[in-house]
Amino acid sequence: MKQLVVYSSQGGNTKKLAEELFKQLPEENKDIAPVAEAPDPSGYDVVCVGFWLKGGEPDPAAQAYLRKCKSGKVFLFATHGAAPGSTAAARGMNAARELVDGATIIGTFSCQGEVPEKVIQTAANKDPQPPWLKDAASAKGHPDGTDFMNLSEALAKAGLKPKPEPPKGSVVTGDHAM
Numbered sequence: 350m351k352q353l354v355v356y357s358s359q360g361g362n363t364k365k366l367a368e369e370l371f372k373q374l375p376e377e378n379k380d381i382a383p384v385a386e387a388p389d390p391s392g393y394d395v396v397c398v399g400f401w402l403k404g405g406e407p408d409p410a411a412q413a414y415l416r417k418c419k420s421g422k423v424f425l426f427a428t429h430g431a432a433p434g435s436t437a438a439a440r441g442m443n444a445a446r447e448l449v450d451g452a453t454i455i456g457t458f459s460c461q462g463e464v465p466e467k468v469i470q471t472a473a474n475k476d477p478q479p480p481w482l483k484d485a486a487s488a489k490g491h492p493d494g495t496d497f498m499n500l501s502e503a504l505a506k507a508g509l510k511p512k513p514e515p516p517k518g519s520v521v522t523g524d525h526a527m
């Protein structure tokens with residue numbers, strides 16, 4: 350099973366998430382590359398593609414790579430200024446899904462990524478202001494340790510790593526149940 354992590358990152362947030370994802374993959378036969386240097390996805394069984402949201406969509410470099418994913422399995426991950434679970438975040442992920450034609454999407458994960466102050470100011474001067482602007486302040490410090498734990502769960506759900514063991518003593522079933 351050959352796995353590849355590809356990421357597009359302007360400010361470093363998605364790169365940070367990609368490096369953590371790469372670290373968490375138990376597979377030994379794995380590669381990681383920024384999108385500009387990424388190998389063709391067809392040589393891999395699983396490709397994890399990371400992007401950041403720009404204007405509500407995956408950034409253009411990631412879009413081009415997503416279009417190349419025509420076989421095998423794909424795991425999508427992203428960072429954005431929008432709050433987790435927001436409509437803006439969900440729309441961005443859906444836009445990425447639609448770009449993948451042929452490959453099977455086995456899972457997705459996204460979290461906030463810190464937005465530089467200058468970017469926040471530029472967005473604030475726009476009319477209308479982008480929908481993610483109101484959430485941008487809460488993106489400070491992300492991705493963080495909690496995001497990495499949530500990423501771990503998403504990877505397990507996608508079958509890319511073993512499911513975590515439940516804490517000992519938390520559930521008693523079968524013959525031992527009282």
Ligand SMILES: Cc1cc2nc3c(=O)[nH]c(=O)nc-3n(C[C@H](O)[C@H](O)[C@H](O)COP(=O)(O)O)c2cc1C
Nearest residue numbers: 358359360361362363401404405428429430431462
């Ligand atoms: C030009 C620009 C446009 C952006 N547009 C969006 C957007 O549409 N939705 C959103 O949630 N965040 C938006 N953001 C915030 C980034 O997606 C977020 O900070 C992300 O973590 C950046 O990733 P990176 O550090 O890997 O480049 C935008 C940021 C920039 C610089």
